[in-house]
Amino acid sequence: MAVFATVGYPGSGKGEAAKVAFELGLPVVTMGDEIRAQCRARGLPITERSMGHVASLLRSKEGDDAIARRCMPLIEPTHRAYGEVLVDGIRGFTEVEYFQATLGDEFHLIAVDAPFEMRLERIADRARDPTAENEEDLRERDQREESYGMADAFEAAEHVVDNSGTLETYQNRLRTVFEQ
Numbered sequence: 297m298a299v300f301a302t303v304g305y306p307g308s309g310k311g312e313a314a315k316v317a318f319e320l321g322l323p324v325v326t327m328g329d330e331i332r333a334q335c336r337a338r339g340l341p342i343t344e345r346s347m348g349h350v351a352s353l354l355r356s357k358e359g360d361d362a363i364a365r366r367c368m369p370l371i372e373p374t375h376r377a378y379g380e381v382l383v384d385g386i387r388g389f390t391e392v393e394y395f396q397a398t399l400g401d402e403f404h405l406i407a408v409d410a411p412f413e414m415r416l417e418r419i420a421d422r423a424r425d426p427t428a429e430n431e432e433d434l435r436e437r438d439q440r441e442e443s444y445g446m447a448d449a450f451e452a453a454e455h456v457v458d459n460s461g462t463l464e465t466y467q468n469r470l471r472t473v474f475e476q
Contacts, residue, residue: 304408307415388444
């Protein structure tokens with residue numbers, strides 16, 4: 297039984313990791329879904345800026361592990377039912393500490409790494425949000441996520457999966473980690 301979780305900067309490939317996990321039969325709980333739900337509840341558009349604002353607001357009001365705690369009611373029953381689950385989108389070290397304390401040895405953190413230039417190109421290519429398609433926006437997002445403890449979370453990872461090559465190579469690296 298295992299709860300895998302991914303940590304990585306925007307555009308690094310966390311979403312692709314979730315796709316690979318799903319293809320391998322792992323259910324996926326996406327932490328960003330909680331933030332999107334909170335944006336909708338506040339009548340805010342689902343943009344990178346509003347999601348960043350809501351994420352920061354929740355963390356300031358409820359603590360740096362707010363998103364992790366809000367996702368546990370989805371993670372625990374999925375974990376019990378399926379044995380394994382992937383939590384997509386750790387953003388800070390406090391979230392890692394929360395999951396480690398709650399899940400113990402069943403928690404396994406995977407860092408997804410890609411160079412800034414590649415991440416910028418990927419974000420521009422997917423064109424999900426026009427507020428997140430230039431270098432300045434990505435640096436701003438990186439700084440916001442670093443303020444959550446992203447670098448420390450990245451350092452705490454058991455595995456680092458490089459995503460600077462081909463998609464196929466990256467997917468194969470992920471499969472190896474999940475299957476171990």
